[in-house]
Amino acid sequence: MNRRNALKMAGVAALAVTVGAEAEMAPAHMNRTEMQPKDPKNLDKGELKHTPLITVKEKDEKGYTLVQINVGQGGINHPSTPDHWIDFIELYANDKRVGKNILEAEISRGATAFSVKLDGVRVLKARAGCNLHGIWTSTYNL
Numbered sequence: 189m190n191r192r193n194a195l196k197m198a199g200v201a202a203l204a205v206t207v208g209a210e211a212e213m214a215p216a217h218m219n220r221t222e223m224q225p226k227d228p229k230n231l232d233k234g235e236l237k238h239t240p241l242i243t244v245k246e247k248d249e250k251g252y253t254l255v256q257i258n259v260g261q262g263g264i265n266h267p268s269t270p271d272h273w274i275d276f277i278e279l280y281a282n283d284k285r286v287g288k289n290i291l292e293a294e295i296s297r298g299a300t301a302f303s304v305k306l307d308g309v310r311v312l313k314a315r316a317g318c319n320l321h322g323i324w325t326s327t328y329n330l
């Protein structure tokens with residue numbers, strides 16, 4: 189094998205590793221549909237179960253504000269079972285992603301928190317992915 193063919197083979201191997209990693213991160217059975225509630229002012233039970241609840245807590249002495257996100261509202265938490273769970277939660281500040289957590293089925297529930305600097309931020313957005321029911325978003329105006 190000459191040098192050129194060896195480089196080609198190395199490139200194919202690197203591509204196979206990359207594709208394999210992507211497949212592991214987002215298996216084909218994950219529902220990645222962007223979901224919208226039918227009536228945002230009157231969520232039904234399934235919508236309450238999937239809509240992230242954003243709670244803004246206190247700012248610390250270094251200027252970071254604790255932002256908690258729970259997937260589920262009105263006393264309903266999204267389940268976490270081996271075949272139905274929240275697999276990620278993201279937080280955006282003025283449309284810039286400032287945090288992302290990957291969650292494991294069954295052992296982690298759809299809840300997380302980030303400490304972020306909110307100076308100049310007007311709106312927070314949380315996105316949460318349910319493996320069966322798609323990606324759900326909510327916003328919080330500061």
Ligand SMILES: [Fe+2]
Nearest residue numbers: 272318320321
């Ligand atoms: Fe779900």
